[in-house]
Amino acid sequence: MLTIYAIPHSLYCAKLRIALRHKQLDWKEEPPPSGVGSDKYRSIIPSGNLPTLKDGEFVLGDSEAIIEYLEEAYPDNPLMPENPRQRARYREMSRFHDTRLEPALRQFFPLVDPATRDHDIIGAAIIAMNARLEQLGTMLSGFDNGQLRLFDCGYPITFIWLRVITDRLGTAVQWPENVVAYDNWLSSTPSVAEEIAHYMPHVEAWLATKLGTTQ
Structure with a gap:
């Protein structure tokens, strides 16, 4: 199962969840460990970006980069055309x-x-x-x-x-x-x-x- 680090009112976390829902992927959502900007969270994603995706050992920040990754790794219910x-x-x-x-x-x-x-x-x-x-x-x-x-x-x-x-x-x-x-x-x-x-x-x-x- 995918894991995303997110906070409730973030627009970009909502943007990612819309993509996840459309692609009918299973995920769990957790708050950033020790809070946004914490050393612990930055040890996971150096930029401190929200949202962050964990897919097994693979970690990726930035909603746009994450959605493009999901398009390639999980191509069902696509959000992008082939052209x-x-x-x-x-x-x-x-x-x-x-x-x-x-x-x-x-x-x-x-x-x-x-x-x-x-x-x-x-x-x-x-x-x-x-x-x-x-x-x-x-x-x-x-x-x-x-x-x-x-x-x-x-x-x-x-x-x-x-x-x-x-x-x-x-x-x-x-x-x-x-x-x-x-x-x-x-x-x-x-x-x-x-x-x-x-x-x-x-x-x-x-x-x-x-x-x-x-x-």
């Missing part, structure tokens, strides 16, 4: 999430806590996110939705956080119509729907902590 140009396009879409869209989302997290909320920073974060969503909408125009793909694994949890946080902040971003349709399709796919059901309690718990509403 090299299509594979490159899937990687491009996945990198856009990891290096463009998710970092734009990350700017919102410190703003949830009323003590660190700054309306000028919120405005700048909205402008930056609108630009990324517009770019994503243009990029998605070249794809039809069917079976789950490599790049689909990262977007659904990012979309959830974006909707939840902007709602808590009393603001909104500009969602292109095809991005909304894409989000709706993603959340209807079985592996994504299952991960969302697993993940949402952790979203609410994190928000409650930041908003000072824990019991």
Whole structure:
């Protein structure tokens, strides 16, 4: 059985779990030994990355690298096509999430806590996110939705956080119509729907902590 080291509210751990669910692989999940950043955990994975995969004696960090490894080691229920140009396009879409869209989302997290909320920073974060969503909408125009793909694994949890946080902040971003349709399709796919059901309690718990509403 595969083992993954993960923490509950990590977007990238959720990204990996979506891939594992789609590929119908068996895994167990454990917290990083002695905690994230600990010497013990870094003795397992020097980068300290989350998630980390253990497949027997083989250890690998970074969600994207792990999913690509799973594609090759466990080829059933593929997330990548055989055509090299299509594979490159899937990687491009996945990198856009990891290096463009998710970092734009990350700017919102410190703003949830009323003590660190700054309306000028919120405005700048909205402008930056609108630009990324517009770019994503243009990029998605070249794809039809069917079976789950490599790049689909990262977007659904990012979309959830974006909707939840902007709602808590009393603001909104500009969602292109095809991005909304894409989000709706993603959340209807079985592996994504299952991960969302697993993940949402952790979203609410994190928000409650930041908003000072824990019991």
